[in-house]
Amino acid sequence: METLILKIDPLGKIDVEIPAKVLKSGGLVAFPTETVYGLGANAFNSDAVQRIFKVKGRAQDNPLIVHVSSLEEMKMIAKVPENFENVIQKLTPGPITFVLKKRKEIPEIVTAGLETVGIRIPAHPVAQMLCKASGPIAAPSANLSGRPSPTDASAVIDDLYGKIECIIDSGRTPFGLESTIIDLSSDIPVVLRPGPITVEELKNIFGRIEIPDFIKASKEVENPKAPGMKYRHYAPEKPLYMFYEKDREKILKILEKENAVVIIPKEHSRFYPKNRIMILGEFEKPYSIAQNLFKILRDFDKTKFDVGFIEGFQESGILFSVMNRLKKAAKLWR
Ligand code: AMP
C-alpha cells in the first residue's frame, strides 16, 4: 500500500481535510498527540478498527482509547458521572484518559468487550482538529505491538509505512509518554496507568484515589485491571538493563570489557567515558527525560553497541511515570 506522508506544522495553518476523509472512508491515519503518535480509525467502524489490531499485531483483548474533541462528544459515547464532571472539565483537553461506562454506540471491538471505554480529549492542535473534522477516533499508540511508542513521525514510518493510508508528520510529541489513565467507572477513582499527569497531581485533584499494586511494582501481573498491562511493552530489540547509582562502579567495569553503552541524564555524563554515553535528558528538567525516553530506546537499537545500561530514577512526579515504562522496557541488572 502507498502511504501518504503529510507534513502539518502544529503552529501553522492546520488543514486536516485529507486525513479526515481517509478516516471517514474507513482508512487508518497515524496522527500526533501531545503524548505519543496514535494510530487512528473511525471509532464507529468495526472493520476499520479491526485493521488497527491487524496492522499493529495487537492482542484482541487489549482495548483502544477513543479520542474526541469535546465533553459533549464524550457524553455521547460514555456515561460521565455527575460528581466527576467538574474535574474532567478541569483536566481536559490534556494528556489523560478517563475510563467510563460505555454507551452502546461504541462497538465491542474498541473496548475488547468491556462495559467501559477509555476516552481522551487530546490538546495537541492537530489531534484536536482531526477529531473535530472526523468524529471520534479509536487509537492506540502508532507502533508495532511490543515496540517503544512513537514520539516522532520517523518512528511511525519505521513501524507502519506501507501498511496504513496516511501518516501525519508534526514533529516530536511534547510529553513523549502515553496518557495517564484513571478509571472513573466506580466511586473511587483508580489509577490504571501513570503518565504526564502525575499521581501526586491526581491525589490533589481527586482527593481519594486508589493506586493498585501492579502500578507500584510495574511488574507483569496475571489479572491486571488495565488489560494492556499484561503485554510486553516498549522493549528495544537489543538487551537493555536498568541499574541504580549504587552499582555504577560495576557497570564501569563492564564497559571496559563489553561493547556497551550507558543511557543517563546529562548531569551524570561526567561519570562515564564520553564515547559510551547516550543522554536521556536532564534531571533539572525531568519532563525532558519523559520526552526522550522512547526515542532513545529506538535510537539505541540503531547504534553499534551490543548492550545498553540505563540508570533508574527516584520514583516521584513525572519520573514515577517514566519508571513505570522503564521497568517494562529493561531488565533489572543485579
Ligand atoms: P495504548 O494507547 O496503546 O497505550 O493502549 C491503550 C491502553 O488503554 C490499553 O492498553 C489499556 O491498558 C487502556 N484502556 C483502554 N480502554 C480501557 C478500559 N475500558 N478499561 C481499562 N483500560 C483501558
Ligand code: MG
Ligand atoms: Mg501502546
